[in-house]
């Protein structure tokens with residue numbers, strides 16, 4: 364019986380050692396699985412969409428600054444280029460490649476920019492602008508969590 368528990372201890376200590384090793388050294392970096400849906404575009408389309416995204420982020424940053432420094436009057440000019448007017452410049456080929464959910468969230472994001480312009484023109488406070496912006500940014504984070512863009516050239520290579 365004593366021999367048995369001695370053996371059992373060795374097994375347990377070994378097990379704890381292996382688990383400890385996995386915990387300390389492996390972390391969680393090696394096993395990342397990509398679960399976002401890849402939307403396949405040409406590399407030019409991908410570059411164009413990503414440039415628009417960077418512009419959106421700059422706009423969001425500028426709107427936060429304007430809303431928090433009582434410069435509401437600056438907001439319409441900041442957001443209007445990213446309103447529904449931006450959709451009119453989008454090519455039909457690109458639109459056809461975007462899944463309906465991406466198109467819908469994209470349009471909603473553009474519409475939100477027009478809403479911010481309207482609010483600013485109608486005397487909204489900085490806090491009201493920020494609250495609407497915060498709600499609209501759920502579109503950014505939801506879309507980013509589910510989709511990514513891949514250039515067809517990257518797939519062929």
Ligand code: HEC
Nearest residue numbers: 413416417419420465468469472502503506507510511512
């Ligand atoms: C309809 C979907 C969708 C919406 C809405 C959206 N994005 Fe994106 N965005 C994407 C995708 C897809 C990527 C590429 C991610 C990838 O390939 O890993 C991206 C990439 C970006 C990037 C990185 C650009 C680069 O150069 O790599 C920024 C910055 C960004 N988005 C900002 C925003 C902001 C800010 C908003 C909201 C105001 C927003 N996006 C709304 C889909 C969206």
